[in-house]
Amino acid sequence: MPFHFKRLGIPEVILIEPRVFHDERGFFMESYKYSEFAAFGIAERFVQDNHSRSVMGVLRGLHYQNPPKAQGKLVRAVVGEIFDVAVDIRRGSPTYGRWVGVKLSAENKRMLYIPPGFAHGFCVLSDVAEVVYKATAEYAPECEAGIIWDDPEIGIEWPIENPIISPRDLQWPPLREAKNGFVYRGGG
Numbered sequence: 001m002p003f004h005f006k007r008l009g010i011p012e013v014i015l016i017e018p019r020v021f022h023d024e025r026g027f028f029m030e031s032y033k034y035s036e037f038a039a040f041g042i043a044e045r046f047v048q049d050n051h052s053r054s055v056m057g058v059l060r061g062l063h064y065q066n067p068p069k070a071q072g073k074l075v076r077a078v079v080g081e082i083f084d085v086a087v088d089i090r091r092g093s094p095t096y097g098r099w100v101g102v103k104l105s106a107e108n109k110r111m112l113y114i115p116p117g118f119a120h121g122f123c124v125l126s127d128v129a130e131v132v133y134k135a136t137a138e139y140a141p142e143c144e145a146g147i148i149w150d151d152p153e154i155g156i157e158w159p160i161e162n163p164i165i166s167p168r169d170l171q172w173p174p175l176r177e178a179k180n181g182f183v184y185r186g187g188g
Contacts, residue, residue: 061121
């Protein structure tokens with residue numbers, strides 16, 4: 001199997017480690033394979049790819065899209081290193097308001113699967129980072145929403161001080177006031 005899947009503290013959020021083949025020329029790896037992901041329970045079809053470049057200290061998030069255009073994401077850093085975060089925003093969930101975070105880097109080649117019903121954000125730990133992610137729904141501005149990055153009720157332990165944040169991201173409300181169309185349906 002070319003991937004190792006690991007459920008995190010919120011079981012729906014999954015850390016994925018690809019099998020990497022190194023030789024004197026460099027490396028080769030599969031970054032996504034539908035049959036392998038589906039066998040583990042990630043059967044969504046990805047319909048859009050995004051790519052961002054950010055400098056050290058940038059914090060992007062916490063973003064999500066509400067139904068009917070909710071997005072699941074498969075995130076990886078292809079240059080540099082980030083601290084990637086997912087927050088459970090499904091009302092009624094046993095892990096509502098909890099977060100998990102992992103370091104993703106070009107070196108470790110890990111990926112994070114974040115299903116619909118979670119807010120997503122990351123901060124850059126290296127001089128520069130490029131992040132690519134697949135999404136299960138196309139960008140829909142009418143469904144776009146977010147949560148303020150430093151919501152004290154969530155309490156994310158960001159590994160940087162004085163982050164660089166866009167004016168838009170500074171305007172998001174705390175989770176308890178956020179426009180949120182997600183309800184926990186039970187199971188994983």
